[in-house]
């Protein structure tokens with residue numbers, strides 16, 4: 503009751519994102535079980551903690567969530583959320599599906615990660631327009647809920663490409679609140695962003711420019727955003743990137759100024775070190791050691807959602823190339839590939855998941871022996887097992903086509919027991935901070951990636967430990983709680 507009245511009387515800090523910190527599964531008897539939400543955004547924001555007093559506004563994503571909203575009246579039980587105040591919005595399922603699957607994940611995600619095969623896609627026709635209308639409605643629902651819950655002059659931190667229109671809509675409803683938008687993805691270069699219909703480009707950009715601050719994970723993505731604004735919005739818009747002052751974009755007849763911020767989310771060392779020493783992780787390590795087998799065998803680890811941008815197929819091809827070109831590694835190395843199902847409502851993700859599984863089987867059939875399985879693929883999401891693999895890894899393979907940051911690259915060096923060499927795509931945001939001590943690869947170049955795996959596997963132990971220590975320091979420079987506070991302070995300044 504106290505918590506509800508606190509929200510009604512007006513929250514001072516609000517966070518808005520599609521996926522919230524918790525999701526609910528509906529049991530056969532109608533009982534609900536709560537589970538921590540997944541993904542980089544949730545990992546980053548979960549560290550805020552209840553003491554920050556923020557209200558987190560998110561969408562109901564399935565039947566379990568919808569039942570939880572009905573049960574709680576929208577403000578979730580804090581016993582399920584780790585003490586955080588979470589308001590879940592029950593947006594009609596078909597509106598959410600069109601906005602999330604249709605626009606956010608099939609169009610905006612594809613644009614920012616440059617995933618289209620452009621001779622045949624994208625095609626923007628009547629179907630897209632219907633989905634776009636749903637995206638507008640879904641953004642309007644968030645803006646309305648935020649406008650209602652925000653106290654006078656509140657700080658509202660809107661997350662990601664799902665909610666690009668929210669800052670503009672909210673500013674109209676509540677000019678008193680301070681608004682920040684954070685992009686957890688890369689931002690497309692202007693030529694690629696120009697694939698989108700012109701009016702959609704304008705709406706997305708002006709939506710974000712409704713914020714006081716537009717924040718990004720790296721300067722590269724921030725500059726791409728500013729370049730898109732100038733190109734798509736024309737003479738009405740100017741990007742300022744002075745050498746010694748914060749950058750900004752000024753747009754519209756009222757010359758509204760949006761400051762551009764770069765906040766490179768880091769790994770949470772304290773949490774990871776404590777969590778990775780718990781008995782369940784030790785247990786998983788024993789299990790993985792048994793699967794790896796063979797005394798002295800090396801391990802190449804990858805941990806991803808099964809996501810097109812993560813480039814899992816080329817990672818497997820590179821491992822196959824390593825075994826083909828350098829037969830000395832046969833029987834001596836195992837690739838632990840964790841590829842957790844994601845966005846399975848979309849056919850292209852289901853096909854990709856199947857391709858990953860088939861390729862792992864092909865490699866095992868081609869090279870495996872009675873005593874050695876070259877690729878061990880796990881698809882069931884298990885955080886304790888991911889941590890166990892981080893601790894054991896000799897080499898971590900992080901080769902995305904494009905990635906806003908990539909927290910796996912930052913988590914492995916923090917948790918590693920004996921030092922781990924990092925093979926890292928130059929297209930991951932994390933490369934900016936970790937590139938100096940990683941083995942850098944062009945994610946499309948399978949041959950180069952195979953050679954980098956070989957170099958990583960043969961790296962002398964002292965060099966590996968020294969690099970791991972430097973990687974861990976760089977990876978934890980801005981832990982999640984400070985990352986969040988930094989944005990809040992910048993918004994208040």
Ligand code: F6P
Nearest residue numbers: 521541542543544662686687844
């Ligand atoms: O910014 C990327 C993001 O929103 C992160 O939360 C996470 O990496 C991923 O996308 C989650 O995707 P989804 O919510 O569609 O599973």
